[in-house]
Amino acid sequence: MNQCNVKLYALSTCGHCRDTKAFLGECGVNYDCVDVDKLDESERKKVLQEIMKISRDCAFPTLVIGDKVVVGFKKEEIKKLLGIS
Amino acid sequence: MNVEKLYDLLKEAQEAKGYYFNKDKKKVFDLLEGLLVNKERYGYMCCPCRLSANDREWDKDIICPCVYREPDVAEYGSCYCNLYVSRAWNEEKIPHEYVPERRPLEKRLRL
16 A cells, blocks of 8 residues: 555544544554543643644544545545545 | 443433443443543543543533433434444444534634
């Protein structure tokens, strides 16, 4: 797979985030992941500002695939963006 | 409080109100574990699928069961987290659609 940059903003307690992580793992995708709920206050602020710039939804999981964003565990959309049939 | 005990307590109380746990018990236990983590962290059972502001007053709409559960289960058969669902959702009589976030945007992320 010719992979672009993939980054996941997640919560460690969230079921949809857990499903997204498992799915990316199954697909063999290398990705950066940040569990926002585990960050200290200053880091958290920084990352929240990042998320707000990326998407107007401000919800988890927020998955960035190249220049595209998927908010929520939307498997078909993620597969399409990753080029997995 | 452990997860099994929380499961039993909530199951009885919430089923009486017409809200059922997702039939996927593994998912339910993971989410209940998240609720216990949040209880420990923040002092209240904040929704595990939303970021807590660590402020009970600010987060009062997302203390589980959140205020959005009722309209979400009515419209989609499931709450935002897929923790509480309707009987029809569990019986797969209605499609398992992704439940969009209903919490107002200005409440979602607090810097």
